[in-house]
Amino acid sequence: MASHLTQISPQSEWVDPGFVLHQSPVRNLLRVLRQLIKPLKGDKTLPTPTGLVLIALSIGIGSAAYNASSNILFITLSLMLSSLLLSGLLSWMNFKGTRWRMILPPHLRAGEVTDVRVELWNANSLLPVYSLCFNVMGMASRVSRTLYQQERLDPGEHAQLDWLFEPQTRGVETIAITSLESQFPFGFLRKSVWGGVHRSVVVWPKRVAYEFKPLDGHHWRQQGRPVLRPGSGTELINLRNYLPGDPVRLMHWKASARLRRPMVRDMSEDNQASYLIFVETPARVWPDPEQFEVLCSVAASLAEDLYEHDQLWGAAINDQPVLPIRRLSDLHRFLELLVQVQPVDHYTPVDDIMGTTVITFRPGAEKRVTMYVGGHQAGST
Numbered sequence: 348m349a350s351h352l353t354q355i356s357p358q359s360e361w362v363d364p365g366f367v368l369h370q371s372p373v374r375n376l377l378r379v380l381r382q383l384i385k386p387l388k389g390d391k392t393l394p395t396p397t398g399l400v401l402i403a404l405s406i407g408i409g410s411a412a413y414n415a416s417s418n419i420l421f422i423t424l425s426l427m428l429s430s431l432l433l434s435g436l437l438s439w440m441n442f443k444g445t446r447w448r449m450i451l452p453p454h455l456r457a458g459e460v461t462d463v464r465v466e467l468w469n470a471n472s473l474l475p476v477y478s479l480c481f482n483v484m485g486m487a488s489r490v491s492r493t494l495y496q497q498e499r500l501d502p503g504e505h506a507q508l509d510w511l512f513e514p515q516t517r518g519v520e521t522i523a524i525t526s527l528e529s530q531f532p533f534g535f536l537r538k539s540v541w542g543g544v545h546r547s548v549v550v551w552p553k554r555v556a557y558e559f560k561p562l563d564g565h566h567w568r569q570q571g572r573p574v575l576r577p578g579s580g581t582e583l584i585n586l587r588n589y590l591p592g593d594p595v596r597l598m599h600w601k602a603s604a605r606l607r608r609p610m611v612r613d614m615s616e617d618n619q620a621s622y623l624i625f626v627e628t629p630a631r632v633w634p635d636p637e638q639f640e641v642l643c644s645v646a647a648s649l650a651e652d653l654y655e656h657d658q659l660w661g662a663a664i665n666d667q668p669v670l671p672i673r674r675l676s677d678l679h680r681f682l683e684l685l686v687q688v689q690p691v692d693h694y695t696p697v698d699d700i701m702g703t704t705v706i707t708f709r710p711g712a713e714k715r716v717t718m719y720v721g722g723h724q725a726g727s728t
Contacts, residue, residue, distance in 0.1 A: 361446040361468065364390075364527070364540040389526060389541025392435060398535035401427060431535055438538040441531045444471030444502075445479065449524060449544050454679070455514050457553035457644075463510040463522055469500045476500040480528040482542065483510055486521040517552040517643060517686050521545055551682045552640070552647040559649060559718060559726035586610050592675035621660040622720070624650050624681075625705045628665060630690035638714045643685050645716050645728050646708065654678050666694040 386392075394402060405427045412420030450464040463483065469476045477499055484491040494508035514520050524542030586602055589609030602610040626646050633639045653659035654672060662681045663669045665688075672678050704720060711717040711727055718726040 360448045362448060362543050363446050363470075364442045365543075389543075390539065392438075392536055392538045395530060395534055395537050398431070398434075398537075401431065401535055405431075430533060434533045434535045435538070437532045438529055438536060440474060441476055441479075441529055442527070442538070442540055444469055444474065445476055445527075446470050447481070447524070447527070447542075447544070449483075449522065449546055451522060451546050451548050453548070454682075455512075455520060455548055455550045457514050457517050457550050459554075460511045460513045463512045465494055465508040465510070465524065467496065467500060467506045467508065469502055469504055471502045473502060475502065477531045478529055481508060481524055482526045482528065484523055484525050485512060485514065486523060486545075487518060488514055488516075488520065491525075514550045516640070517550050519547055519686070520550050521547045549683055549686050552643040552685055554648045554651075555641065555644040555728055557645050557648060557716075557718070557726060557728045559652075561720045561725040585613050587613060590674060590676055621658055622653060622704050622706050623660060623669065624653070624662040625707050626662070626664045626685070626688065627694075627707065628688055628690050629694070630692055632710065633690050635710070635714065638710055638716065639690060641714060641716050641728060642708055643688060645718070647682055647685050649706070649718070650678060650681055664688055665691055 405424060408420055408424045408427065411417070412424055446468040448466050450466060452461060455461050465481050465483065467476070467479065476496070479496040481494040481496075482491065483494060490512070492510050492512075494510055496506060496508065498506070500506050512522070523546070524544040526539045526542050528537060528539040530537050586599055587610070589598070589603075589611050593611045597611045597613075599610045599612050624646055626642070628639070628642070633642060650659060650662060650672075654675075659672050659678075661669045661671045662684075664684055667684070670677060670681055670684070672681060706725070707719045709717050709719065715728045717724060
C-alpha cells in the first residue's frame with residue numbers, strides 16, 4: 348500500500364485518501380498546505396466544462412474591471428473566484444472523512460457473474476458525504492466500471508456499491524479501485540484521489556456441458572479404488588480439527604468441549620466406483636489454445652460433479668503428485684491447480700496413477716475433448 352494511504356486497522360482493510368494522519372493539528376495543517384503545492388500520487392483537480400466557462404468569464408470580467416475601474420465588476424469577479432475556491436475546499440472536505448474497502452469472494456468462476464462490492468464509510472463526525480464515484484477495473488480482463496454514490500451518507504453511516512463482474516478466462520484476476528472522483532458541490536471542479544485498493548483472486552475454469560457414461564458393469568466397479576473417505580458411513584476413521592466446509596452433523600461435541608476447539612468425526616464410506624482424474628498437458632497433444640481451455644473446463648466440471656456423487660478419490664496433473672480429494676478444500680486445491688496449468692514439453696507421470704480407474708482426456712473433433720476410462724471412451728464435450 349502506498350505510503351500516503353492509511354488504514355483504520357489491519358483487520359478491516361479500510362482505506363482513506365491520506366489527507367490527514369494521526370498527528371498534531373499543526374503538523375496536519377502544514378501537511379495539507381504542502382499537499383496543495385505538491386499533491387499526493389493520483390490526486391488531481393481539473394475544471395469541468397462548466398468550470399472552464401466560469402474561468403473564461405472570470406478572465407473576461409477581470410479584464411473589463413481593470414480597464415473600467417468598476418467596483419461592481421471587481422465585486423462580481425471576487426464572487427466568481429470565491430465560488431471556485433469554495434468548490435475546491437468543500438470537495439476536499441467531502442473526501443477527508445471517507446473510508447472505503449473492497450469485498451471479494453475467495454474465488455471467481457470464468458463465465459459466471461460475481462458481485463464485487465465496494466463499501467463506503469463516512470468517518471466524519473459532522474459533515475455528510477455526497478456524490479462520490481469509484482472507478483473499478485479488472486486488470487487482466489481490461490474491463491472497467493464507474494460506481495456512483497446515489498444518496499447522501501450521513502456521519503457514521505455505511506453504504507455499499509455493487510459491480511456485477513464476469514471474468515472470461517481462468518487465471519489470476521486483479522480487481523482494483525483505481526481512483527475516486529467527485530464534482531461536489533457546484534460541478535466546477537473534478538477532484539480525484541488515488542483508490543489505493545488492489546485485490547488478486549483466482550478465476551476457476553468455466554463450467555461446460557459434457558457427457559460422461561462409463562461402463563456400469565461389475566468389472567468397472569471392481570476397478571474403482573475403494574477408499575475410506577469422509578462420508579455418511581458408520582465406521583469411525585478418526586477425530587480431527589474442524590476445517591471450513593465440514594458438515595455440522597459430523598461435529599463431535601464431547602471432544603470439542605474437552606479439547607476446547609471444534610473437532611469433527613471422519614466416517615468411512617466405501618465408494619462403489621471412485622475415479623482419479625488425470626490431466627495430461629503435453630504441448631504436442633494440445634497445440635490449440637482454445638481446445639486446451641476446454642480441457643481445463645471439462646476437468647474442473649467433471650471433478651466437481653464426481654465429488655458431489657462421492658465418486659472422486661483423487662486427481663493429478665502431469666508429473667505432480669496425486670492429490671487425494673477427501674473434502675471440499677481438496678477439491679478447491681485441484682481447481683486452483685487447473686488455474687495455473689499450461690502445456691508442457693515433456694513430463695514423467697508418477698507411479699501412483701498406475702493400477703487405478705483413471706479418467707484421461709484427449710483432443711476430439713471440432714475443438715471437443717474426449718474422456719477415457721481405462722483406455723475406453725467414456726464421454727465427451
